[in-house]
Amino acid sequence: xxxxxxxxxxEIERVIVQVAAxxxxxxxxxxxxxxxxxxxxxxxxxxxxxxERTGASYPTMGKAFGGRHHTTVMYAVKRVDHLxxxxxxxxxxxxxxxxxxxxPAGVAPNLTQRQAIEGGLQALGEHLTAxxxxxxxxxxxxxxxxxxxx
Numbered sequence: 603x604x605x606x607x608x609x610x611x612x613e614i615e616r617v618i619v620q621v622a623a624x625x626x627x628x629x630x631x632x633x634x635x636x637x638x639x640x641x642x643x644x645x646x647x648x649x650x651x652x653x654e655r656t657g658a659s660y661p662t663m664g665k666a667f668g669g670r671h672h673t674t675v676m677y678a679v680k681r682v683d684h685l686x687x688x689x690x691x692x693x694x695x696x697x698x699x700x701x702x703x704x705x706p707a708g709v710a711p712n713l714t715q716r717q718a719i720e721g722g723l724q725a726l727g728e729h730l731t732a733x734x735x736x737x738x739x740x741x742x743x744x745x746x747x748x749x750x751x752x
């Protein structure tokens with residue numbers, strides 16, 4: 603567990619360093635409380651890429667980015683998701699950045715939060731379908747019972 607936590611923190615740091623270099627800023631600036639426009643997109647990209655690469659929780663990511671609140675990370679991930687769909691340059695950057703950062707040595711690749719949520723939703727859908735089928739069967743069986751059955 604501790605090994606995984608350390609590997610996750612190292613991975614987050616590698617993403618921060620790479621994104622900072624790509625956008626001509628420092629890792630300290632990406633972790634700083636500054637709201638300077640030149641830092642917001644790189645910071646959001648770094649949060650998105652690090653979240654995708656590590657599957658770390660939003661609170662963990664917030665701490666890694668200067669003690670930001672987890673909702674800030676959620677907003678960054680949502681914003682970059684939207685930008686990836688509407689801006690081909692952002693999509694290409696994210697794809698290149700993710701391919702350049704190898705997974706941490708000795709650590710199996712982690713499911714991203716999106717993959718985990720999608721898997722959970724699929725499983726939930728299967729359970730709901732099974733529950734609906736079971737409900738329909740029970741209703742049919744109840745309808746077949748004699749009227750005076752108790």
